[in-house]
Amino acid sequence: MKRPQAQVAVLQAADAQEDRRIDDVAAEADLKPEAATRAAFELEADGLLAVSEETLEHYELTEEGDQYVRESLPEQDLYEAAIDAGAADGPVQMGQVIGASGLEGGAVDIALSNYARKAYGEIDSGEITANQDADPGSDPEMLALEAVADGRVEDADADALEQLERRGLLDVREETVRSVQLTDDGVTALMEGVEAAETVDQLTPEMLTSGEWEDVAFTEYNVEADAEDVSHGKEHILRQTANRVKDTLVGMGFSEMEGPHADAQFWINDCLFMPQDHPARTHWDQFALEEPEEIGHLPPDLVERVRSAHRDGVGPDGEGYHSPWTEDIARGMDLRGHTTSLSMRYLSGHQVGELDPPERYFSVEKVYRNDTLDPTHLLEFFQIEGWVMAEDLSVRDLMGTFTEFYEQFGITDLEFKPHYNPYTEPSFELFGTHPETGEVVEVGNSGIFRDEVLTPLGVDCDVMAWGLSLERLLMLMYGFEDIRDVHGTLCDLELLRETEVMR
Ligand code: PHE
Numbered sequence: 001m002k003r004p005q006a007q008v009a010v011l012q013a014a015d016a017q018e019d020r021r022i023d024d025v026a027a028e029a030d031l032k033p034e035a036a037t038r039a040a041f042e043l044e045a046d047g048l049l050a051v052s053e054e055t056l057e058h059y060e061l062t063e064e065g066d067q068y069v070r071e072s073l074p075e076q077d078l079y080e081a082a083i084d085a086g087a088a089d090g091p092v093q094m095g096q097v098i099g100a101s102g103l104e105g106g107a108v109d110i111a112l113s114n115y116a117r118k119a120y121g122e123i124d125s126g127e128i129t130a131n132q133d134a135d136p137g138s139d140p141e142m143l144a145l146e147a148v149a150d151g152r153v154e155d156a157d158a159d160a161l162e163q164l165e166r167r168g169l170l171d172v173r174e175e176t177v178r179s180v181q182l183t184d185d186g187v188t189a190l191m192e193g194v195e196a197a198e199t200v201d202q203l204t205p206e207m208l209t210s211g212e213w214e215d216v217a218f219t220e221y222n223v224e225a226d227a228e229d230v231s232h233g234k235e236h237i238l239r240q241t242a243n244r245v246k247d248t249l250v251g252m253g254f255s256e257m258e259g260p261h262a263d264a265q266f267w268i269n270d271c272l273f274m275p276q277d278h279p280a281r282t283h284w285d286q287f288a289l290e291e292p293e294e295i296g297h298l299p300p301d302l303v304e305r306v307r308s309a310h311r312d313g314v315g316p317d318g319e320g321y322h323s324p325w326t327e328d329i330a331r332g333m334d335l336r337g338h339t340t341s342l343s344m345r346y347l348s349g350h351q352v353g354e355l356d357p358p359e360r361y362f363s364v365e366k367v368y369r370n371d372t373l374d375p376t377h378l379l380e381f382f383q384i385e386g387w388v389m390a391e392d393l394s395v396r397d398l399m400g401t402f403t404e405f406y407e408q409f410g411i412t413d414l415e416f417k418p419h420y421n422p423y424t425e426p427s428f429e430l431f432g433t434h435p436e437t438g439e440v441v442e443v444g445n446s447g448i449f450r451d452e453v454l455t456p457l458g459v460d461c462d463v464m465a466w467g468l469s470l471e472r473l474l475m476l477m478y479g480f481e482d483i484r485d486v487h488g489t490l491c492d493l494e495l496l497r498e499t500e501v502m503r
Contacts, residue, residue, distance in 0.1 A: 001189060002197035004217050006031055006039040010180070011194060014049055016187050019179035022051075040180050041222045048186035051178055058173045059148045059161070065169030069145040074111035076139060077101045079120045082130035091127035114167075145169065231497055238382065238486060240501035241474050242364045245384055248408050252401075254360040254386060259342040259351070261366065264295035266330035268337065270306050271344035272423040273452040275321045276329050280337070287335040287368055294331035299350055303327060305456035314455040335368035338467050339385035340423075347389070347457045355389060357461050362386035364470060375482040376441070382470035384444070393462035395426060398446055402430060402466070411476050419445060423453050424465065432472075436479040443476065444468030 003011070009029035014020060026036035043049035061069060068074075081101035085092045103111055116123055118139070121130040136142075144160035147153060148170060153161075164170035182190070197217035200207070207213040246256065269281050279285070307327070313320040342363050345351045363385045371377040388401065399416060406414055411432050419427040424447025431440045446466035454463060471483050478499055485492040 001192065001194050002217055003194050004039070004042075004199035004219060005196040006035050006199075007043055008194050008196045010036055010039040010043060011048060011182070011186060011190060014180050014182045014186065016182040016184075019052060019181050022178045022180060025180060037178060038222065038225060040178070041225050042220050043186070044180075045220070045222060045224075046185075048183060048189055050181045050183055052181070053176055053178050056175045056177055058175060059153050060171045060173070061145065061148055062169055062171055065145055065164065066149070068169065069142075069149045073114070073136075073139060073142055074103055074107045075114040075118060075120060076136040076142065077103055078111040078115055078128075079130060079134065079136045082121060082128055087121060087128050087130035088132045091124070091129050094123070094126050094128050097128050110167075141167075141169075231493075234497070237478075237496055237499045237501050238470065238474060241477070242382060242470055244409075244501060245364050245470065245473070246362075248405065249362045249384075249386065252360070252404065254362040257339075257342040257346050257351070257361050257363040257385070259339075259345055259363075261336060261368070262289055262333055263336050263341045264298060264330060265332045265334055266295070266298050266303070266306070267341040267344050268334055270310070270325075270330045271302075271348070271453065271457065272340060273309060273450060274422045275310065275323060276325055277323060278422065285370055286337045287370060289333040289335070292333055294328075295333060298327075298331065299348070302348055302350070302456060303330065306330075309452045309456045314451050318452075337369050338367050339363050339365050339383045340465070340467060343385060343387050343465055344457070347387070347454075347459055347463065349458060355459075358388070358390040360386070360388050373484070375484065376472070376475075378471070378483055378487055381483075384468040384470055384473070385466070386468075387449075387463050387465035389459065389461060389463045391461045393448060393464045395428070395448070398428070398448065398464045398466075401464075402444075402446070406432070406473075409473060409477055411473075414443075415440065419447070421445065421447055423450060424448055425450050430466075430468065432476045434476065434479070434481070436481060441472055441475065442469075443472040 006029070009031060010025055013025040013028040022036055022040060023033055025040070026033045029036055031039070040049055040051050044051045078097065078101050081097050082088075082092065085097050085100060087097065098108055101111070112123060115121060115128075118134070119131055120134045120136065121128060140157045140160040141163055144156035144164055147156040148161075148164075161170065161172075165172055199219045200216045201219040203213060203218075207216070250256075265281065268286070269278070270276070274281060307325050308314075309318075309320065310325040311320045311322065312318055342365070343361070346361055347355070349355060364382055365385070366380050367383045368380045371379060373379070388397070390397075402414060406412070413433050415431040416428045417431065419429040421427040427445070427447035429442055430444040430446065432443050433439070434441050444466055445468075447464070449459075449463045449465060454460070471486065474486065475481070475483070480486065480492075480495060484490045485495055
């Protein structure tokens, strides 16, 4: 039987009685490990060889772990200092104990957070106690550190190892080791004699004309061989979800709105009956533009009607704010803090012309807020804006629309809480339950526009509207807890690569 050279060499190096590691086989066959592995898989496919796999774990102390094993764990130092200070008999001032322990900087925090966890004692309102029965001399984590350092990982406690890894004191590296063993057919083949044939991985016109192709062995394809993981570019999960939201809303009969990210305060705030001295309008909440300082054009008749609504309200019993309203402020440029600015532009008839109810519009666009960064807040996020214009709308219609919308994303436990917006009455905040933490998370804000908003815009039927967070929707769908995993420089690439957005 003729076989490719590499296969013959691997067959001859393999054994029928025992598993041999592929690296040893490769060395004996004078092949690179990858070439030997490929040949082994090819032989396995023909039943001549059995390939087995095991995962080995290698443990190595980090620099910090190495330091502790030579000295001691910070919490052990803290315990010793606490005992010396008499903390076994009652609470002692923390500062005094820390000073005596010689711990500094980050080591103090590390000591404190592990001290209580290990029941070495208690830490409360600046005082520390030491538990007489604790035995830092046989601290399982220290014993595990020593075992790793001495190359006796098998003696170490599994929980302690896990804890060390979590504390960054230990690195665990996994290695896949393959071994081969000859099968009965492999033994037979060897006995009958296998010869090395030159293998060819490409058929050429010359081979065809000369007839050489009949004598050569072709390199086989192995579709089961491990292939390298290629992490190619792909659409960001937030963008994928935005597109799915758009499809969903289009499916519900909505059309998409477009408009500027930087806009006049007029469209962002004034049309929404937000008084000019409203706290959310200050630079604390919104980013103002230096350049251009103000918008070029505002529709003069609309400006007049909005001014009048702010001053005197609308209708015969109207109540305005009776505070000054200036067009200068209205012309000021900000990054939009919500996309309700787009709703105002469209409802005013200045974007797509007069509207004829029923009408439905939406947008899924970025908004910008001067928030404090934390796991649920960024300086910019995507808002799912939407509104329905029709005769006689009620809260039932609003809730029904949300229920229908969120159901399409698998969210069926929405909760509604009455809320206040200067521009809607009634108003509701929406909440969903986080699938991992069980926490109730705010996902949006909504309501039915007041007459003070609609009358100046020239709308004489009902409009219900909302602004929902795309990022929060994503959190509820996929269960991640920190928005910064998805956005920005701290993002979790693994999560972004692996999350599949269903369409
Ligand atoms: N603009 C509101 C927000 O950003 C959302 C909203 C839009 C509420 C329309 C009611 C009506 O929170």
